[in-house]
Amino acid sequence: MKFEILTTDSRTRARRGRLHLAHGVVETPVFMPVGTQATVKAMTPDQLRSLSVEILLCNSYHLMLRPGHESVARLGGLHHFMGWDRPILTDSGGYQVFSLSELRHISEDGVRFQCHLDGSTHFLSPEGAVDIQKALGSDIMMALDDCLAFPADHAAALVSMKRSMAWADRCHAHFQKVATDSQALFGIVQGGVYPDLRQQSAEHLVNRGFPGYAIGGLAVGEPNAQMYEVIERVEPYLPEDRPRYLMGVGTPADLVECVALGVDMFDCVMPTRHARNGSLFTRDGHIAIKNARFKDDPGPIDDSCSCPVCKTYSRAYLRHLFMANEILSSVLNTMHNLHFYLDTMQRIRQFIEFHRYDELLADVRRRRSSALEE
């Protein structure tokens, strides 16, 4: 893995970079659509390519349980399995163990949990998380971390962060033993909303040395302003020449704000999940397509959008598909929302290249506040 910084914005911390991975090149800042179960819900790989998706995120938790990472490995790895030849990032499985599984028991060794599908018992250790992601064959794998509930007091956040750092060390050590050149392991900064803990965590990881750093444990219920503050405070402790990945974030406005704070990579289920619920993004906020006022509306979702959905279909047709519970509703809505996110990233990259990122930031803030006033 190689990461280049192509240019840096003059007035913000925004960076325009390029990530060279085993399965291709990724222009940063980048948004990674989520392909939980080895598919971005409702999208074919062809459709993702036509939307210029460069990298996907897949969830190790789901894949280890079904169809099983060993099965995926026997079938030629995740890329071949799902027909996606561009880069893939996998998470460690930790987050879903904490959010989805029943009856989990954490020890220093790892976490024992019951599968949400059939109640079977599994154990996930730092070494196991690396092995699973090695079997999947992702371009970027993530260290196993302990996921803190929100809110958490300083003492709980300290214990959790320390455990995450110990696990990161073990992932790092195991990765050195088993890794091939085609995969990279990222560390994850934890520490809740506490700047001192975030600093300790970042310094610990940087001292260990990872090719990329994620900021985890955000967008878990804290106010937006607090999330931005944590990023702003932790960023100076991350090396400039390594990509920074903000996990699980966020709204289009969040992306623009967090790029200004120095973030290079994002993933979020928001565009795809909202799409299936009929919530469609526009430059002036999102619309609920089931709204009766769209029943006879011949216009596109967003006049200024150049996606294949806006070029062909009316709000009236999209409302009809949603009301009729048609599969095509999820397909077209997902295509539009993903295009909206990818187009936002494209604009982000262009504004950085022109050293005018503050203009984009000001525009997004203005639209956000006028949308809030409505």
Next chain:
Amino acid sequence: MKFEILTTDSRTRARRGRLHLAHGVVETPVFMPVGTQATVKAMTPDQLRSLSVEILLCNSYHLMLRPGHESVARLGGLHHFMGWDRPILTDSGGYQVFSLSELRHISEDGVRFQCHLDGSTHFLSPEGAVDIQKALGSDIMMALDDCLAFPADHAAALVSMKRSMAWADRCHAHFQKVATDSQALFGIVQGGVYPDLRQQSAEHLVNRGFPGYAIGGLAVGEPNAQMYEVIERVEPYLPEDRPRYLMGVGTPADLVECVALGVDMFDCVMPTRHARNGSLFTRDGHIAIKNARFKDDPGPIDDSCSCPVCKTYSRAYLRHLFMANEILSSVLNTMHNLHFYLDTMQRIRQFIEFHRYDELLADVRRRRSSALEE
């Protein structure tokens, strides 16, 4: 509308033809995928075009109720509404009134029924069926007919056929008044399983004069052999120079058999519905993709299939998507099954062109009987 017969098979009644419609040319024999609610379930129009789909069937019953044919007309007609620029055939709505609606009351005037969605009351007359299909703007519209339950005795079949013929006359008369050049109205032969009634019905319609003739009221529960016999008996009463459309049929083997009896057009929900249920067509019968034996199967659905799904995905992946209830399961399965049907039609057309249709027929019968023996 214009219909040409390009060639006729030497040893069977199979015909190779070409149908010129307002929105394009259709090579016959043709299979029309069903797009009930102004979408072929799980397919984008782009995907249908890439599968070489030339004509779709849409259901007037569903569209008159939701979003409403007047709404579709205001939005530019069905083609524009659903982003499909090739030909569309609409049915009259009659079949669904009989199969889906609650509390229907038939009179000579038409049929009063309660909508299956919200219980609202509607009335469908022969003239209304023409008006609805005119509003939708389909290339081919169908006359309203009375749909007989199976089994029905001769007396009941006679009454029903007579009513269908009276309705066909009224559709024909109303169509002359309101029609534009861009639409054609087909008549539907009824009469249950009774050859004398079928003959009367065909003669009545041909005497009235339609540009195409459908055979309705089959594949409603009668044995296959009986269906073939009815077609064989009615075919001589249909003019050679007009297309014959067998409604709602059938399996791939049915298509091959019925083309040999002189049928030019088919529609059926089987490929799309089976796809969503995980039942996939192969040359040697269909497979249930959820079967555990496919869990680690790296092979395609069908070795001899050239569809984009078989070229890219393993049975193991398709099984995974189905078990995980992923939308992509319906998308890929539908793509394969539709390709299978369209490829069957392509082979049918080629065998007719080479005057060797009996070879295809023999091959399909051999595979069918060996599949039954398994």
